[in-house]
Amino acid sequence: MAPSRKFFVGGNWKMNGDKHSIGEIVNFLSFGPLDPNAEVVVGVPAIYLDFVRTILPSNIGIAAQNAFKVAKGAFTGEISPAMIKDIGVEWVILGHSERRQIFEIGRAHV
Secondary structure, eight states: OOOOOOOEEEEEEEEEEHHHHHHHHHHHHSSOOTTEEEEEEEEEOGHHHHHHHHOOHHHHHHHHEEOOOSSSSSTTOOHHHHHHHHHHOOOESSSSSHHHSSSSTTTTTT
């Protein structure tokens, strides 16, 4: 018999939030009952990834909102998958329509 699949729920915070409002969201998520058959992941602005990882319950995943394709180098403002993984974040949003349209990121970069 094939394993059952979990329902996935993701919420991207985009470029919103500060420590106070993030604390309120985390508090709400912490006390709300979550279906054990659902995987819940929040997309967090890069500057708050480590902060959210320290206060969010471990049953809720965290996603970086973007990543660059190399591990390190002279790429000002970018973050690498290795950096994301180093702080315990296991998800990343790649190829988001806003990044493709506003920053003109094409398929070759995704």
